Amino acid sequence: xxxxxxxxxxxxxxxxxxxxxxxxxxxxxxxxxxxxxxxxxxxxxxxxxxxxxxxxxxxxxxxxxxxxxxxxxxxxxxxxxxxxxxxxxxxxxxxxxxxxxxxxxxxxxxxxxxxxxxxxxxxxxxxxxxxxxxxxxxxxxxxxxxxxxxxxxxxxxxxxxxxxxxxxxxxxxxxxxxxxxxxxxxxxxxxxxxxxxxxx
Amino acid sequence: xxxxxxxxxxxxxxxxxxxxxxxxxxxxxxxxxxxxxxxxxxxxxxxxxxxxxxxxxxxxxxxxxxxxxxxxxxxxxxxxxxxxxxxxxxxxxxxxxxxxxxxxxxxxxxxxxxxxxxxxxxxxxxxxxxxxxxxxxxxxxxxxxxxxxxxxxxxxxxxxxxxxxxxxxxxxxxxxxxxxxxxxxxxxxxxxxxxxxxxx
Numbered sequence: 341x342x343x344x345x346x347x348x349x350x351x352x353x354x355x356x357x358x359x360x361x362x363x364x365x366x367x368x369x370x371x372x373x374x375x376x377x378x379x380x381x382x383x384x385x386x387x388x389x390x391x392x393x394x395x396x397x398x399x400x401x402x403x404x405x406x407x408x409x410x411x412x413x414x415x416x417x418x419x420x421x422x423x424x425x426x427x428x429x430x431x432x433x434x435x436x437x438x439x440x441x442x443x444x445x446x447x448x449x450x451x452x453x454x455x456x457x458x459x460x461x462x463x464x465x466x467x468x469x470x471x472x473x474x475x476x477x478x479x480x481x482x483x484x485x486x487x488x489x490x491x492x493x494x495x496x497x498x499x500x501x502x503x504x505x506x507x508x509x510x511x512x513x514x515x516x517x518x519x520x521x522x523x524x525x526x527x528x529x530x531x532x533x534x535x536x537x538x539x540x
Numbered sequence: 541x542x543x544x545x546x547x548x549x550x551x552x553x554x555x556x557x558x559x560x561x562x563x564x565x566x567x568x569x570x571x572x573x574x575x576x577x578x579x580x581x582x583x584x585x586x587x588x589x590x591x592x593x594x595x596x597x598x599x600x601x602x603x604x605x606x607x608x609x610x611x612x613x614x615x616x617x618x619x620x621x622x623x624x625x626x627x628x629x630x631x632x633x634x635x636x637x638x639x640x641x642x643x644x645x646x647x648x649x650x651x652x653x654x655x656x657x658x659x660x661x662x663x664x665x666x667x668x669x670x671x672x673x674x675x676x677x678x679x680x681x682x683x684x685x686x687x688x689x690x691x692x693x694x695x696x697x698x699x700x701x702x703x704x705x706x707x708x709x710x711x712x713x714x715x716x717x718x719x720x721x722x723x724x725x726x727x728x729x730x731x732x733x734x735x736x737x738x739x740x
Contacts, residue, residue: 401674458731470731471709474601509671514721521714528725531658531670 341428342453342489348536349397350492352506360442362501365409374464377480381464384423387481390431391418392488393456393526396506397537403506404526407438407498414505414519416485428452431486439504441497448494453487456529459522468522483522485529492538541628542653542689548736549597550692552706560642562701565609574664577680581664584623587681590631591618592688593656593726596706597737603706604726607638607698614705614719616685628652631686639704641697648694653687656729659722668722683722685729692738 367373380387393416394405406414417438421430432450440447459468461481472479498504512519513527567573580587593616594605606614617638621630632650640647659668661681672679698704712719713727 399674402671455732457728469710470713470728471602473710474599474708508674510669510673513669513671525725525728528657528670528728532655 342451344453344489345532346534346536347395347402347453347487347489348538349395349402350490350538352396352398352403354493355396355490356493356495357504358441358495358497359500360497361499363438363499364501370466374466378464381480386479387461388421388427389419389481389483390421390427390434391416391483391485392431392435392450392452393485393530394488394490395535396490397535398506398508400537400539401508401510402530402535402537403508404512404523406505406507406523408503408505409501412518414507414523416523427484427486431488435488439496439498441495446495446497448496449491451489451491453489455484455486457485457522457525459483459485485522485526487530487533542651544653544689545732546734546736547595547602547653547687547689548738549595549602550690550738552596552598552603554692555596555690556693556695557704558641558695558697559700560697561699563638563699564701570666574666578664581680586679587661588621588627589619589681589683590621590627590634591616591683591685592631592635592650592652593685593730594688594690595735596690597735598706598708600737600739601708601710602730602735602737603708604712604723606705606707606723608703608705609701612718614707614723616723627684627686631688635688639696639698641695646695646697648696649691651689651691653689655684655686657685657722657725659683659685685722685726687730687733 396403407417408414417435419434431452435450436447460472460479461468462473462476462479464480509527512524516524596603607617608614617635619634631652635650636647659670660672660679661668662673662676662679664680709727712724716724
């Protein structure tokens, strides 16, 4: 793990991108998703998920890599940990599953940095909060966002059903309608970091 | 400075509160404030201000101490640094000026913790951003928010023209209308911290 409030960001053009087999969403509707969440909760208890903030730069402004599903919905790369799985190892596993080529010797060097936000799901509903609400003794999910430090050159393989977008902080900021409450406040979470913009 | 993502929070009832002479706002209108900012900028360059997030707990939920001016406007305790002043020392000076008794041996033990957010003012206007917008080479203000760790017992002296409020995170969250963009996203900034709620 990298514990530093300085983040080196390299131009988007220093990375290369290919495609790989589709990674379909496990659920086709929000209702299905919440029902599956409930089933898993009964088997395994609270769900813990980890997501990555991958940073690049364009025109000396930080951009975040988001996966777009269909034409509108965007999400951070990451996912659910296995019961008992270490957060850092689990996040690396999820990042490779979402963004790495299948060959084991072409894995990006995922350097997991600081946790910048923690969100709680009190009920089997879509709404989450950046704190565990009072009187909630059994939250259903805890989602943690980590900064991930990228090396200067990497190859990403993007599942064919997804698009990988580099979205500037100024586009995310104050844009809860488009990106939802978790992603739209990433600029605030990152504001304390110093970005070392490296041009190539 | 305290660098820890664990924050001990004590009940509001473990602190005592008195009053002291009023601390009037230097400006009576937003226009006056921006005009004074412009004058100071010409003399001293970019303004740096520091503000404190002072935490207490009630019913096992974190609350933040805010100063209320009049009936609606709330602000964090803090203020502008003198040119060249150290941020941590400057924040202690401002906290004592706003919240401590005048006697030098009754100063609270201000333990300045981590910087959790940085906001930028690109122009002589009220709007601020959690990043320096692209193409802005001369921002007019940089405002930094620090977590401040309080000891178990303290005496605060509140200026007579202000009210000190303990506001729960759930009241601040998603409440930009009432608290503005800086204060309403403090719950997100604090979400990565672990609160050690101590009852007395």
